[in-house]
Amino acid sequence: MDMSLRKDFLWGGAVAAHQIEGGWQEGGKGISIADVMTAGDNVTGAPRRITDGVIEGENYPNHEATDFYHHYKEDIKLLAEMGFKAFRTSIAWTRIFPRGDEDTPNEAGLAFYDDLFDECHKYGIEPIVTLSHFELPWTIVKEYDGFKNRQVIDFFVKFAKVCFERYQHKVKYWMTFNEINNQADPIQHHILQEGGILLKEDDNPEEVMYQSAHYELVASALAVIEGHKINPDLQIGCMIAMNPIYPLTCKPEDNLAAQGAMHGKYWFADVHCKGRYPKYVFKKWERCGYNIDVTEEDLKILKEGTVDYIGFSYYMSFATGEREDNPYYDYSENYFTKNKYLKASDWGWQIDPSGLRWALNWFSDRYDLPMIIVENGFGAYDKKEADGSVDDSYRIDYLRSHIKAMIDAVNEEGVDLFGYTMWAPIDIVSASTGEFDKRYGFIYVDKNNKGEGTLERSKKKSFYWYKDVIATNGEKL
Numbered sequence: 001m002d003m004s005l006r007k008d009f010l011w012g013g014a015v016a017a018h019q020i021e022g023g024w025q026e027g028g029k030g031i032s033i034a035d036v037m038t039a040g041d042n043v044t045g046a047p048r049r050i051t052d053g054v055i056e057g058e059n060y061p062n063h064e065a066t067d068f069y070h071h072y073k074e075d076i077k078l079l080a081e082m083g084f085k086a087f088r089t090s091i092a093w094t095r096i097f098p099r100g101d102e103d104t105p106n107e108a109g110l111a112f113y114d115d116l117f118d119e120c121h122k123y124g125i126e127p128i129v130t131l132s133h134f135e136l137p138w139t140i141v142k143e144y145d146g147f148k149n150r151q152v153i154d155f156f157v158k159f160a161k162v163c164f165e166r167y168q169h170k171v172k173y174w175m176t177f178n179e180i181n182n183q184a185d186p187i188q189h190h191i192l193q194e195g196g197i198l199l200k201e202d203d204n205p206e207e208v209m210y211q212s213a214h215y216e217l218v219a220s221a222l223a224v225i226e227g228h229k230i231n232p233d234l235q236i237g238c239m240i241a242m243n244p245i246y247p248l249t250c251k252p253e254d255n256l257a258a259q260g261a262m263h264g265k266y267w268f269a270d271v272h273c274k275g276r277y278p279k280y281v282f283k284k285w286e287r288c289g290y291n292i293d294v295t296e297e298d299l300k301i302l303k304e305g306t307v308d309y310i311g312f313s314y315y316m317s318f319a320t321g322e323r324e325d326n327p328y329y330d331y332s333e334n335y336f337t338k339n340k341y342l343k344a345s346d347w348g349w350q351i352d353p354s355g356l357r358w359a360l361n362w363f364s365d366r367y368d369l370p371m372i373i374v375e376n377g378f379g380a381y382d383k384k385e386a387d388g389s390v391d392d393s394y395r396i397d398y399l400r401s402h403i404k405a406m407i408d409a410v411n412e413e414g415v416d417l418f419g420y421t422m423w424a425p426i427d428i429v430s431a432s433t434g435e436f437d438k439r440y441g442f443i444y445v446d447k448n449n450k451g452e453g454t455l456e457r458s459k460k461k462s463f464y465w466y467k468d469v470i471a472t473n474g475e476k477l
């Protein structure tokens with residue numbers, strides 16, 4: 001069969017501002033939630049901690065990150081050398097509004113992204129921008145309680161409008177909230193990353209999550225509405241973390257458990273794409289006695305502010321587990337089990353290319369919207385040789401098998417896919433663990449978990465491989 005990826009397919013890579021830029025105090029930038037998160041370690045099992053503000057002596061990996069703030073020209077040039085058509089990054093909210101509640105934006109922050117987007121266009125690289133990618137202003141957390149507070153909707157919309165107005169002729173593709181549905185597992189880490197909320201002792205984390213997610217979804221819908229008013233050509237999408245959840249066995253109850261878990265994690269996509277909540281969410285609130293502030297006006301906004309396309313990340317799949325006490329088949333990541341048919345990365349992420357084909361079909365069946373895979377990649381320990389090279393064949397294997405699955409879904413099932421931006425073309429700080437040694441890049445950056453290194457860039461084996469993939473529009477894998 002003929003290769004059917006579109007000719008203008010957006011091949012590229014994705015990062016987030018807080019994980020790559022560094023320069024945490026440059027150009028008037030304010031402190032973000034990423035600036036108060038310490039480094040974890042996969043070997044010792046030490047998790048990332050959230051400190052109360054920036055505390056001297058702690059190791060905060062995002063403060064310098066890979067110093068893209070000072071290296072972006074060199075880095076974009078390397079991406080251009082691979083033939084990148086697209087580069088996804090986020091705009092650090094705290095560069096534009098250092099506290100989040102100001103009336104006027106910070107010009108130095110705005111100018112930085114003007115330069116960055118100009119640099120991309122110089123090489124014909126289309127910038128794709130996420131507005132909120134785990135980097136809310138710390139002031140919004142401390143003084144406003146994050147998205148627990150309805151007022152924060154206005155702060156986000158103001159930020160979004162400033163960005164749309166300023167960059168409308170440089171950036172066509174936007175996404176509102178990165179992986180908005182990670183918080184389906186309502187642990188502190190996710191609640192902070194999405195909503196900027198520090199849980200209090202008597203909080204019910206799940207109830208807090210439903211409330212703040214609702215305000216985020218209203219904020220997202222308002223951003224879509226306002227963005228289209230500013231410029232109808234803007235394409236504004238959602239960003240969903242996609243992990244297909246398989247039944248443990250073919251036992252009928254396991255199938256219901258998997259369906260219930262899918263409901264628990266993906267209702268967010270219904271709100272973004274269909275403009276309404278699925279009924280099972282309201283049933284759940286009733287059953288649990290959750291009192292969520294949702295107004296008629298909110299529901300109208302959700303209906304009007306549906307997204308233009310679906311952006312999603314895909315790394316792995318999950319499988320349900322044994323659990324007797326779950327009559328309503330709620331989402332419960334704690335009970336998920338290892339899939340005996342799959343291998344996993346050193347961080348336990350199960351490698352499942354077929355799941356990507358399944359996911360493309362799942363989205364397509366439900367929402368019938370254009371799609372872009374905005375993250376897919378392999379975090380691994382790399383070994384740099386004396387000449388700077390890295391033989392990362394395992395990364396090539398991972399990406400090759402996933403790209404193959406993606407092409408199968410386009411060729412065999414006809415899914416409407418307009419791009420693929422792998423995570424992350426340059427080594428950066430891991431979001432979940434704060435490590436440098438969990439590497440995703442085609443480009444190695446000389447820096448380790450302790451923050452030591454020269455920051456020198458060098459090309460891995462995968463660099464040359466991906467260059468060929470792009471040059472042949474996916475024919476040579």
Ligand code: P53
Pocket residue numbers: 016019134178179182241313315375379423429430431432433438
């Ligand atoms: P890291 C959890 C599960 C899957 C993806 O992740 C996730 C998360 C949240 O940490 O995050 C996305 O760096 C996210 C990126 C992140 C990337 O996946 O933990 O959008 O910011 O870096 C990879 O290995």
